[in-house]
Amino acid sequence: MTLNTGDITRGGQLALLRFRMFMQVNNALFYYIILLWMIVTVGIIYWRLDTNIFHNGVQYWWAESLVSFRHIMRNPPTFSIWYEGHVYTFPWDKVLTDPYVVWCGMKLRDEIFNCVMGSALFMLAFCLVIFFVLGRIGRGQSGDEVLGGRTFEPLRVVARMLRQRGEASDMVIDGLPLKKDAEIQNFALHGTVGTGKSTLLEKKLDHIARRRQPAIIYDKGCTVVEKFYDPARGDIILNPLDKRCPFWDMWGECLNLPDFESMTETLIPMGNAADPFWQGSARTIFAEGAERMRDDKDRSYNKFLRTLLSVGLDKLRIFLEGTPAATLVDGSIEKTAISIRSVLTNYVKSMRYLQGTEGPDRPRFTIREWMHENADKPRPAWLFITSNERYHESLKPLISMWLGMAATNLLSLRPNLRRRIWFLYDEIPTLHKLPSLPRALSEGRKFGGCFVLGFQNYAQLEEAYGRDFARAVYDLLNTKFFFRSPSAEVAKFVATDIGETVRKRFSEQTSFGSEQVRDGISYGKDEERVLIKSYSDIQKLNDLECFVTLPGDYPVTQLKLKFKKRPMVADALIERNFKTSLDPEIEMQLVAIESEERSAVQGLFDDAPAKQPVAAQQKSAAQVFARPSGEQPASSGSQASHEVVDKETGEVVTVDAPVESLTFTLPEGSTTSNGGRQDDEDETAAAAGGGRENEIPIMKAPVTLSPESDAPDALADYAQYAQATAQEAMAREEREFVPVSGHEPEM
Structure with a gap:
């Protein structure tokens, strides 16, 4: 409440101005409404009554109106009455007493009353429609006019648009159906820790299980295993520190030297080194050494690793003799060979945990064979590639290699657009760079590949993959879920990525003064480009809330996830005593x-x-x-x-x-x-x-x-x-x- 005279003056002037303008509209509107009402009433009466009844009724009421003046009339008037094509002349008193004429008069009165009331109700409804139309026109004029770009609509509007166009998928996430067949165009989950990415991932897994489709899941933390692992389905856990891990056969996985060379691209990443010679040389030694040991009947991980990492350089030189790798361990460049071996050791050391997984008590397993067996299987299994925080850095090269090989093996399948194979890689920046990922994302749709990549922010992806590589990966993710980003810089990136709209912005200017002639309101529209959501909107999202962008011309919408408490169906990690195998x-x-x-x-x-x-x-x-x-x-x-x-x-x-x-x-x-x-x-x-x-x-x-x-x-x-x-x-x-x-x- 304010008693400031200036505020009272401005409020009063503005109220009076708006009232006068409102009355101007109402006066003009009611004038035409009343005129139309009269025309409609007469028209209805004329349409409903017979001409004879109407004429005789008018004669009766005309005579009734002259009753009060009969004592001053010397010559009472006569009235013509129509009846069955004949015209009769009735004196005044007979008009008022003749039953037929009286009936015509009462009939006319009742019809006039009914028509007046009916047309009044009709005009009232018509008046409301006019007000509604004028209000819509006014709102349209006072609202912003969208000229291009994206828009934002509530979830129910976007869901209705999807269903009306016949593009709604059976994969519905808390009321929002995804776009049909958009899964082969890949998904991105972007948001800081604890905002709901894992909850969304679990909801997707529910639909994948319902559809009976295969899935490869990177489970950092072993949180998905304990909720979804199903041995009856044939699920596999790849984690050399887990007792449930099968014997992964490296030589069965890689059938020739090019396969080993492809594998080392992820196992021994180039990173940000200015000189790629060291990593490239380490890759060559590993690939050539693994291929050379293929023909060894007593091959094992222990023998392979001892050869690469432990034996003297002279023995390693003899082992690699006749291969391109032999020149890298030549005695004339012994110091260089030592440095190359050091680089090789830093990355290959994760494979030493595979020692002890061999043996007749463990089933043999390769990702390549698993992919071909489960691609078109009626009830396919899931593959969990897991680690926990305690051992993640030790297993990181090995896990990255497996996930990279899974993406590569997708492209070796027979093309099938109806097939669906899911790759759910949450927290992907915690892995080594996966060189095969952009190709798998771009070409995987022909083979049914559906990738779901989760990361806390784009900066992490750029740091792990480099600027150009990260852009290439990010651009191939068509459906995006943006959860909260607390920092302004990341939130601005998200707001920019959600998009902008081109619109004409409505503006209103009011002028008033002591003279009424100065009063007035002017309206205008200015074209502008604005972000659909500001970065502050991204920052203030609650947990389990996210903005969703769908491929195509669908508006941006906001999704609120419902948390579902799930039972633990399996142990997260059954740790084996790997120390005895080292x-x-x-x-x-x-x-x-x-x-x-x-x-x-x-x-x-x-x-x-x-x-x-x-x-x-x-x-x-x-x-x-x-x-x-x-x-x-x-x-x-x-x-x-x-x-x-x-x-x-x-x-x-x-x-x-x-x-x-x-x-x-x-x-x-x-x-x-x-x-x-x-x-x-x-x-x-x-x-x-x-x-x-x-x-x-x-x-x-x-x-x-x-x-x-x-x-x-x-x-x-x-x-x-x-x-x-x-x-x-x-x-x-x-x-x-x-x-x-x-x-x-x-x-």
Whole structure:
């Protein structure tokens, strides 16, 4: 409530102006309505009454009206009465008493009353229709006029449009039918955590189960398995850490070398590396090595991984002899070969969890055979490829490889537009880049492929796949569900992607003054382009609410999902004891590589040993093994007593083991073992000797500790220098990391 005089003046002037304009419309409207009412009433009376009755009735009421004046009339008038084609002349008093004439008068009165009331009701309804039409015209004029672009409509309107056009699918999500056959044009689920993407995915799975269609499901977190896994249906769980996982036969999956090369594209992604040589070389070694081992009757994952990761380079060179990969492990480029092997190890190490899945107690399985068997099966099975947060990073290369192969194998089927095979990849940015995904999305419709990709925001997709690749994937997703995006930047992207509308925007201007001639209201429309939904609308969506865009000219709508509590029908993960299946030699190699990488990275930040914290003032393996440049390393097979430091207890441990020499070349200008800079004479001598005088002999790692040693970390320190995998880090930083020499082992 306000008592401000200005507000009262403006309100009063505006009210009076609108009232006068309303009365102007009503005056003109009622004038024509009353005129029309009279015409309609007379017309109805004339149409309903006989001419004789009408004439005689008028004569009767004319005579009745003169009764009051009879005492002043000298010559009472006579009246003509029509009856059966004859005209009779009746005196005044007889007109008022003749039964027939009186009946005609009463008949006329009743008909006039009925016609007046009937036409009045008709005109009242007509008046309401006129008001309604005028209101619609006014609303149309005052509303925005859409010229192009998308529009927004309530869910019931969009559902009605789909049904009227005959394009409504039997897959209905909480009142919204999807567009018929739009599933082969792929789906996108976009939204932050906990907004309802998983709920929508589960509702889709309900329809897939009802339709009895096969599905490949990436289940990060094992939440779908515990709700939908059905052994009676023949469902398969691919997770090497799950007891229910079958024996995945890599050599049965890949029938030739090109298959292995295709598989390595996902297993060993290029990433964002500026130089693809390292990943490309690692792919070549893996593919050639796997194909070479195909003919080995005793092949196994353990034997394959030991060959790639654990045996010496000379043995690996012999194994790959005659293949393009042999040149990558040639003795003349030993340091390069070590770096390539380090890259290979980082990605292939996930396959070591496949050890122990082989055996007669586990059924043999390949994705290729499963796809062909279930593609057109009446009651097909589902394939769950699972992981949980605890082991996801370890299994990530393997899971990405399986999902990529599933998409690739779709394209090997016989084309069938009526077939439906579902690929539900939620949280797809948590995987390696799937190079086959754009092709599967674009060409999969011919084979019945239906892809549902879920991600928290487009930025994640762009980070994982790169800008152009992410755009190619995103553009192939035609039906999109946009859940809440809390950040303004992502919400603006969503608002832009939902689309804009081109419209003429209505505007109203009011003017008034002390003189009535100044009063007036003017209307106008200005063309503009506006977003259908602002980014604030995206930010304020509640959980289980989303905006939906359908392919075609259908309006954007808003969907509210209904949460459904589901029973747990299976265990999320039945963990097997995989540790007993791991090869100790391979595990030692992996620990060595990780330790070497940590040491290489730490070297970037450690200027000198004296600057390290007191807690880090301990002898490293580099200090144990480094020799001054003037000394010769121990010959192969000799025994050496080495002191290493247990990183947990800080105690010095003596290790006796055979050693071999391995050298690192110092870059020009780097420090020697005593910390001083080499003088000009040393540099001249080094140049004359081909650079070998500038090498630091490093003792090769022994394979075991002495029985009396209980320092497990010492073994890792030995192995890291044996393999020299820091070369990859050196190549990336365009420099070499030289371990600081310290205590010399006794020989």
